[in-house]
Amino acid sequence: MFRGMLTFIAWCLLSAAAVTPAHSTDFVINGSFDADIGGWVPPHPIDGITEWDSFDVDESLYSGSLRFTNITPHAFSALTTQCLPITPGNVFSAGSMIFIPTGQASTGFAYLDIRWKEYADCSGNGLDNAATTVAFPEDNWQSKAVSAVTAPAGAQGVRVRLIVYKSSAGGEFLTFFDDVFLNDHGIFADGFESGNTDRWTVAIPESTLGSDYE
Numbered sequence: 241m242f243r244g245m246l247t248f249i250a251w252c253l254l255s256a257a258a259v260t261p262a263h264s265t266d267f268v269i270n271g272s273f274d275a276d277i278g279g280w281v282p283p284h285p286i287d288g289i290t291e292w293d294s295f296d297v298d299e300s301l302y303s304g305s306l307r308f309t310n311i312t313p314h315a316f317s318a319l320t321t322q323c324l325p326i327t328p329g330n331v332f333s334a335g336s337m338i339f340i341p342t343g344q345a346s347t348g349f350a351y352l353d354i355r356w357k358e359y360a361d362c363s364g365n366g367l368d369n370a371a372t373t374v375a376f377p378e379d380n381w382q383s384k385a386v387s388a389v390t391a392p393a394g395a396q397g398v399r400v401r402l403i404v405y406k407s408s409a410g411g412e413f414l415t416f417f418d419d420v421f422l423n424d425h426g427i428f429a430d431g432f433e434s435g436n437t438d439r440w441t442v443a444i445p446e447s448t449l450g451s452d453y454e
């Protein structure tokens with residue numbers, strides 16, 4: 241009887257293991273901007289200004305968002321980034337809530353992308369298989385994500401980049417980011433939600449200001 245119960249319990253555990261989705265871990269540091277914007281490499285001061293703002297995606301009194309203003313003198317991008325170590329071959333999803341107020345004097349859009357890097361500190365060569373998700377002005381928070389992206393062999397790091405693009409010279413263009421995440425789903429590609437998997441195919445001029453942004 242006792243042995244039978246053990247066998248049954250073992251069977252239950254094995255069954256549970258077979259159907260339980262792969263463990264998912266959020267790697268982003270300070271993606272919810274509870275009290276500040278620490279953990280993110282600020283944009284070049286010529287291109288943009290990042291500040292903490294109390295405008296939280298969930299209207300929480302205990303959290304805020306990243307207020308990102310593109311101030312480049314030209315039609316150009318401004319970037320704030322974070323480098324994280326990852327395991328090659330694992331499957332990732334990444335995303336952000338994005339709010340781009342309409343009616344701004346300047347036009348533009350915002351996007352999140354991830355770039356695989358050769359080393360854990362994001363030095364070395366950039367590798368293939370980067371993914372991008374784009375948001376255009378809309379007076380509400382938009383959920384934008386890329387999913388089921390496999391880190392290529394040889395990638396030890398990933399750079400998560402929040403980018404605000406202003407498509408006209410002069411002026412400013414404002415975007416808020418909140419709940420930024422990068423999840424590692426392990427080596428299993430099945431069983432997690434599908435997000436916006438749009439891949440960016442249009443060339444966008446970007447600042448070439450150094451390795452913290454590439």
Ligand SMILES: [Ca+2]
Nearest residue numbers: 272296303304
């Ligand atoms: Ca928040």
